[in-house]
Amino acid sequence: MMKGSILIASGDECTRQALQNLLSTAGYDTRLAMDAVGVNDQIRTRQPDLIMLDFRLPGGFAPTIIAGLRGQPRSSALPVIVMAEPENRLRAVEAYDAGANAFLPKPFNRQVLFVLLGRLMKPESIRLLADVQPGAGDSMHGQEELAVWLRSDPTRLNAQGAVIR
Secondary structure, three states: OOOOEEEEEOOOHHHHHHHHHHHHHOOOEEEEEOOHHHHHHHHHHOOOOEEEEEOEEOOEEHHHHHHHHHOOHHHOOOOEEEEEOHHHOHHHHHHHHHOOOEEEEOOOOHHHHHHHHHHHOOHHHOOOOOOOOOOOOOOOOHHHHHHHHHHOOOOOEOOOOOEEO
């Protein structure tokens, strides 16, 4: 029995294949997209239960893709996990501003990934943006301040460093 369908969207073939192997073995139905056009095509063809989206994808950035999803009634509540290298943690704020549900730093911690999937693929646990972002947008400078902001509320960051909404 499949646990749900996940669209893995990454311009990096190694990332796509590694996640597909891991998630398929764990019982998830996986589909792949290597660019922004592929994401939109996959969603039109058969909407997944969740999207794992690289922050930088050929043809578009995660915030733009997510904003497009949130603007459509059919995909407005679709859970999205944004993936990026740890040095790009500031990108988490941009992704959340667009409506991402979680940020997963690369390289992936398997336990964190499966916790996120468990939380986000249950309809009752899907939470879109809440009023928990930093105040004036520009008031946060640097990764240290972002880290303090994220750690100040346990709903934002788990012990392994994944940002959760």
